[in-house]
Amino acid sequence: xxxxxxxxxLDVRNGKVTKGVxxxxxxxxxxxxxxxxxxxxxxxxxxxxxxxxASAENRAIDIEMVRGVAKNVFIPxxxxxxxxxxxxxxxxxxxxxxxxxxxxxAVKNPSIISDGAKAFGNQCIVLGMDALKVGESxxxxxxxxxxxxxxxxxxGIDAVAWARRAEELGAGEIxxxxxxxxxxxxxxxxxxxxxxxxxxxxxxxxxxGAGSPEHLAExxxxxxxxxxxLVASLTHIDGYTVAQLKKAISDAGLPVRI
Amino acid sequence: MTATAGPGTVxxxxxxxxxxxxSLALSKVGVAHTISDDPDLVRKADRxxxxxxxxxxxxxxxxxxxxxxxxxxxxVRRGDPVLGICIGCQILLESSEEDGxxxxxxxxxxxxxxxxxxxxxxxxxxxxxxxxxxVEFLRPHPLFDGIANGxxxxxxxxxxxxxxxxxxxxxxxxxxxxxxxxxxxGGNVVATQFHTEKSGEPGVRLLKNFGSWKP
Numbered sequence: 001x002x003x004x005x006x007x008x009x010l011d012v013r014n015g016k017v018t019k020g021v022x023x024x025x026x027x028x029x030x031x032x033x034x035x036x037x038x039x040x041x042x043x044x045x046x047x048x049x050x051x052x053x054a055s056a057e058n059r060a061i062d063i064e065m066v067r068g069v070a071k072n073v074f075i076p077x078x079x080x081x082x083x084x085x086x087x088x089x090x091x092x093x094x095x096x097x098x099x100x101x102x103x104x105x106a107v108k109n110p111s112i113i114s115d116g117a118k119a120f121g122n123q124c125i126v127l128g129m130d131a132l133k134v135g136e137s138x139x140x141x142x143x144x145x146x147x148x149x150x151x152x153x154x155x156g157i158d159a160v161a162w163a164r165r166a167e168e169l170g171a172g173e174i175x176x177x178x179x180x181x182x183x184x185x186x187x188x189x190x191x192x193x194x195x196x197x198x199x200x201x202x203x204x205x206x207x208x209g210a211g212s213p214e215h216l217a218e219x220x221x222x223x224x225x226x227x228x229x230l231v232a233s234l235t236h237i238d239g240y241t242v243a244q245l246k247k248a249i250s251d252a253g254l255p256v257r258i
Numbered sequence: 259m260t261a262t263a264g265p266g267t268v269x270x271x272x273x274x275x276x277x278x279x280x281s282l283a284l285s286k287v288g289v290a291h292t293i294s295d296d297p298d299l300v301r302k303a304d305r306x307x308x309x310x311x312x313x314x315x316x317x318x319x320x321x322x323x324x325x326x327x328x329x330x331x332x333x334v335r336r337g338d339p340v341l342g343i344c345i346g347c348q349i350l351l352e353s354s355e356e357d358g359x360x361x362x363x364x365x366x367x368x369x370x371x372x373x374x375x376x377x378x379x380x381x382x383x384x385x386x387x388x389x390x391x392x393v394e395f396l397r398p399h400p401l402f403d404g405i406a407n408g409x410x411x412x413x414x415x416x417x418x419x420x421x422x423x424x425x426x427x428x429x430x431x432x433x434x435x436x437x438x439x440x441x442x443x444g445g446n447v448v449a450t451q452f453h454t455e456k457s458g459e460p461g462v463r464l465l466k467n468f469g470s471w472k473p
Contacts, residue, residue, distance in 0.1 A: 002383075002433060003390040003410055040458070045390055074283050076412060076456050096278040098456060121275075121312055123386060123414045172386070201384055225381065227389065257390040257410040 001255040004220040005045040005228035006245050007205060008235055010035055011052045012081075015062065018052070019233060029236050033068035039235065040073045042242035045257060047077040048101065048175075048230065054082025055104070061088065063095050070096025078126050089116050093124060101175060103128035104148040107155055107162075110169055117170030125173075126205075127166040131159040131192050132179045144192045151179040159192060160199045167200045174200060175230065177207040185211025188219035188229070197225030210234050213248030220254050267291040267469065268303035270330065272320045274345055275311030283455040283462050289469035297329035305469070306333050309455075310345030314370060314417070315357030317345045327363060334365055334447055341401075341468045342449030347442055348419055350449055356417050366444045368421035375434050383434030386416040393429045393440050393452065401448055401467045409460045411440070411452035419451060446473040 010017045010032050017035050018026040029035070036047050049069065051061045061082040069077060079092045080101030089100045100120075106113050106127055116125045130151055131144040139145075144159035163174050176196055178189030188206045197204045206219040206226035216229040234240050246256045269284065269291050271277055277293055284291050284307070291307065294300055308330065310317050321327040334340055342350050349362040354370035362370070375382040390410040395402050413431070418438040421427055428448065429441030442449040448468075454461040 001391070002387065005389055043458075070278060070282055071286075074279075074286065074456060074462050075458050093276055094278055096276075096282060098279070123311075123388060173388070198381065201382070203384055203388055227384070 003045070003255045003257040004249055005205075006216065006242055006249070006256070007046040007048055007228050007230040008039045008044050008242070009048040009050060009207070009230050009232045011050045011232065012062070012065065013051075013053050015065070017236070019237060032065055033072060035236075036069045036077070037072040039242060040075060043246070043257070044075070044242045046075060046228070047073060049077065049079050050101070051079075051081035058084075060084065061092060063091055066092055066095035066097055080126070080128055085112070086115055086119055089120060089124075093120055099124050099126050099173070101126040101128045103130070106166065107146060107148055107157065110165065113166055113169035113171050117172070122170045122172040125171050126175055127163075127171040127173070128175045128177065129159065129162060129166075130177045130179050131189075133189075133192070142192070142195055144195070147179055151182075160195050163196045163200050167202050171202060173203045173205065175205040175207055178209060181209025182207075184209050187211060187215040188226070190219060190224050193219055193226050194224045197227075203227035205230050213240060213245045214252075216245055217249045217252035217254060220249060221252065264302050264304045265292050265294070265299050266303070267305040267307065268300055269293045269307045269309070270300055270326060271295040272310070272317065272324060272326050274317040274320055275309065277309060279453075280307060280309045280343065280455045283465055284469070287462050287466035287469065289465060295324060295326070297325040300326055300329040301332050303333055304338060306330065306338070306340045307343070307468070308340060308346035308449075309343040310349070311414075312345060313357055314345060314349055314354040314362065315360045317349055318360055318362060321349075321363075331363065331365070334444075337446045337473065339468065339471050339473050340447040341465075342442070342447065343455070344415065344451060344453055347449035347451050348417060350442060350444065350447065351419055351421065354417060365447060366421055366426050366442060367423060368419065368426065370417045371420050372417050373434065373436070378434065386414055387418075387433050388414045390457075391431050391433060391452075393431050395429050395441070396427060399428055399443070399448070400471050401464055403467050404463050405460045411450070411454065411457040411461060413440075413452045415451060419449075
């Protein structure tokens with residue numbers, strides 16, 4: 001049976017992995033290549049490297065870092081933050097990444113999804129989206145709105161509608177981050193995760209809010225329907241191993257790769 | 259390398275996707291190799307790795323227009339070891355349902371079919387089949403040395419190989435209630451539907467095993 005995936009996200013700032021829940025007061029945690037290799041040894045299913053300052057500084061992702069990861073980690077990994085165009089995507093993929101993640105760029109310019117999917121294949125394109133609970137309204141029938149810039153800027157786009165649109169445009173996967181849950185450690189936002197998982201037929205990665213291994217099992221249950229769960233501080237700060245996370249998923253009767 | 263030595267292991271570059279990961283994984287386990295799009299070099303290879311992502315139609319037209327299809331078939335017929343990966347696995351069969359029907363290399367009888375779960379109730383299994391799924395080895399094989407039966411490998415695909423003869427199935431995987439061939443066995447040619455280069459330590463072990471395999 002297809003396993004539920006555990007994905008570790010490494011936010012990279014000035015060449016160091018940082019605790020990326022809040023954009024101010026970052027703490028350096030280590031070297032991205034070394035930390036990626038360590039999670040690989042622990043049996044993580046996938047890694048995400050997110051260059052959190054590249055966009056703001058209008059520069060490309062550190063390709064040497066991507067190469068360093070690819071030499072040490074023989075599982076899929078995606079790279080996001082600082083993808084500006086098809087050439088940036090190509091550079092990252094040729095350096096050994098399996099996927100690229102686009103978020104605010106896709107909101108501004110949705111055709112980057114279809115262009116990327118045509119050039120490199122749907123499986124390469126991950127739509128990252130941040131959703132904020134705003135209540136049901138005419139423009140947000142799902143009750144959730146897409147936000148950008150770490151939640152500071154609203155877009156007027158309904159989260160479920162955006163997920164459907166991204167799928168139509170050729171995204172291979174959606175990484176859904178709940179701004180409400182992010183940093184709370186109270187568990188993933190099950191409502192919007194479920195709505196999006198039911199609305200699209202591409203895999204959905206749940207992100208934001210994990211505070212315990214059991215929270216992963218919760219969002220991966222068929223009733224909610226996430227295919228993968230993404231964590232950061234749970235492993236970086238709280239010190240859980242990938243094996244401990246997977247044990248909780250397995251104990252809940254869900255298939256994992258041990 | 260002496261002047262009379264062959265090119266050794268060749269990783270075929272037929273512009274069907276990205277070779278970086280396969281090349282890095284081969285290097286990691288000490289399988290020296292040359293990346294080449296030159297049919298003359300491919301023809302002389304002692305050992306071939308035939309990867310690929312993307313669509314069968316594009317892959318076949320790239321192979322034909324470069325003459326790499328004939329070079330590859332020469333190595334296959336000579337009996338030297340060949341490892342196909344993903345699209346490189348699928349197009350070993352006679353035809354694919356992808357792109358409205360594509361004639362493939364025909365190294366092994368059978369065709370490539372699309373996952374079709376339209377008969378199942380919603381929510382249906384997602385297509386592409388993406389992620390880690392166990393592979394059942396139907397019999398021992400030198401490429402599986404040191405790898406436990408039922409090990410998870412990493413898959414990304416919407417089409418799957420359906421060989422005509424059961425003897426050409428070396429490994430199977432279950433998805434959406436369908437058991438499909440995830441490892442093809444054609445004697446000196448073995449091919450995996452999964453991305454062995456992205457399948458962690460068992461995946462690189464399979465590449466290492468291939469590097470010393472004598473079919």
